[in-house]
Each structure stands twice: as C-alpha cells, then as structure tokens.
Amino acid sequence: MNRRAFLCSLSASAGIIYLPTLSASIAVTPSEAAGPFYPVVYPKDRDFDLTQVSTSKGHALGEVITLQGLVSDTEGTPIEDAMVELWQANAAGRYRHPSDKSRAPLDANFQGWAMVKSGVKGGFKFKTVIPGSYQANPLWTRPPHIHFKISKPGYQELVSQMYFPDHPLNDSDLLLARHSAEDQQRMIAKRHNEGFFHHTIVLAKVAL
Numbered sequence: 001m002n003r004r005a006f007l008c009s010l011s012a013s014a015g016i017i018y019l020p021t022l023s024a025s026i027a028v029t030p031s032e033a034a035g036p037f038y039p040v041v042y043p044k045d046r047d048f049d050l051t052q053v054s055t056s057k058g059h060a061l062g063e064v065i066t067l068q069g070l071v072s073d074t075e076g077t078p079i080e081d082a083m084v085e086l087w088q089a090n091a092a093g094r095y096r097h098p099s100d101k102s103r104a105p106l107d108a109n110f111q112g113w114a115m116v117k118s119g120v121k122g123g124f125k126f127k128t129v130i131p132g133s134y135q136a137n138p139l140w141t142r143p144p145h146i147h148f149k150i151s152k153p154g155y156q157e158l159v160s161q162m163y164f165p166d167h168p169l170n171d172s173d174l175l176l177a178r179h180s181a182e183d184q185q186r187m188i189a190k191r192h193n194e195g196f197f198h199h200t201i202v203l204a205k206v207a208l
C-alpha cells in the first residue's frame with residue numbers, strides 16, 4: 001500500500017473525509033499571535049463539546065457545528081497525542097474573557113475554550129457554534145474565526161486561527177490579508193456538509 005492509500009485508510013477509519021494534497025513536503029499551517037483572549041486561567045470544563053457547560057443543562061446559542069480535524073507533520077504522517085486547544089467568541093461575537101469589553105452579550109452556556117488530544121490517527125473533534133464577528137477597532141470587523149494552539153514534544157508549538165469558507169468578511173480581514181493566497185487557504189476550513197467542517201493542521205518538527 002502506498003503512502004496516499006495508507007493515509008486514506010487511516011482517515012477513513014477515523015471518520016475523517018478530508019485528506020490534504022500530498023507532495024514531498026506539506027507546508028506548515030501558518031501561525032498567528034494568540035491575541036488578547038487566550039484564557040487567563042484554564043476553566044475546569046474543557047471537554048470537546050463547547051455547546052454545554054458542566055454547571056448548566058442549557059445549550060449555547062447559535063448555529064451548532066461539528067469541527068473535525070487532523071494533525072499531521074510535513075510528510076503527511078498523522079500526529080497522535082498532540083494537545084489541541086481551541087478558543088473562540090460566542091455566537092454574538094463575545095469572548096468569555098475579562099479583556100473583552102464588548103457590549104455583545106455573554107452566553108452562560110457557551111464554554112468558550114476546550115482542550116483535547118488528537119487520537120491515534122491524528123484526528124480531533126469539537127462540537128461548537130459558529131463564532132460571531134466582532135469589531136477589533138472602529139474600522140475593522142473580524143470575520144468569524146477560531147483560535148487554535150497545538151503542541152506536542154518534538155514539534156514546534158503552533159498558534160493559529162481558522163476561518164470559515166466563503167465568509168464575506170474574510171476578504172477585508174487585516175490579519176488574514178497578511179498571509180499569501182496559498183496560506184490563506186490553509187487557514188480556511190473545508191465545509192463538507194451543512195454544519196460539518198474539517199481543518200487540517202500541519203506541525204513542523206523541532207530541528208535536532
């Protein structure tokens with residue numbers, strides 16, 4: 001079995017239906033700064049489902065989505081046991097963070113941050129809602145996006161952002177615009193079905 005067929009079989013068994021185009025070397029996912037809304041203290045509730053919190057039976061407001069992903073190295077080899085952190089605004093565009101002074105409402109049922117490990121096939125999954133857009137300043141509205149931090153010993157830690165395909169605010173986002181067209185595509189998730197997105201994250205190995 002060649003490498004592509006092998007990876008296809010791994011992806012299929014993990015329920016993952018997106019496979020990056022393989023070449024001699026896959027480009028590392030572009031990085032971004034963590035920004036001001038990374039958790040000050042890790043909340044106790046960190047499971048993959050951001051649409052509910054452990055202290056309430058309610059459900060987060062907004063459009064619920066499944067976000068499935070794959071962590072691989074630049075050779076396309078899946079990376080298991082990588083720590084995958086995600087944080088994002090709620091559906092109204094408000095972060096659960098003391099530095100977010102927005103007037104948009106908080107959502108008591110939205111977890112806002114989660115931490116999972118990639119599985120043996122490099123896969124991970126979150127249940128969340130599409131984040132709202134928000135004003136970074138009076139002239140700049142950020143498109144819906146999700147922040148990621150991925151780490152594993154032996155690989156360079158990556159902090160990045162993921163965007164949603166075809167969102168009209170993507171074209172005017174000042175952070176996304178700093179990246180090449182190719183890198184922008186690496187930061188935009190793939191939509192497979194209504195409410196189902198996939199995002200591939202490629203890490204660089206630490207040079208020995």
Ligand SMILES: [Fe+2]
Binds near residue numbers: 035
């Ligand atoms: Fe953000």
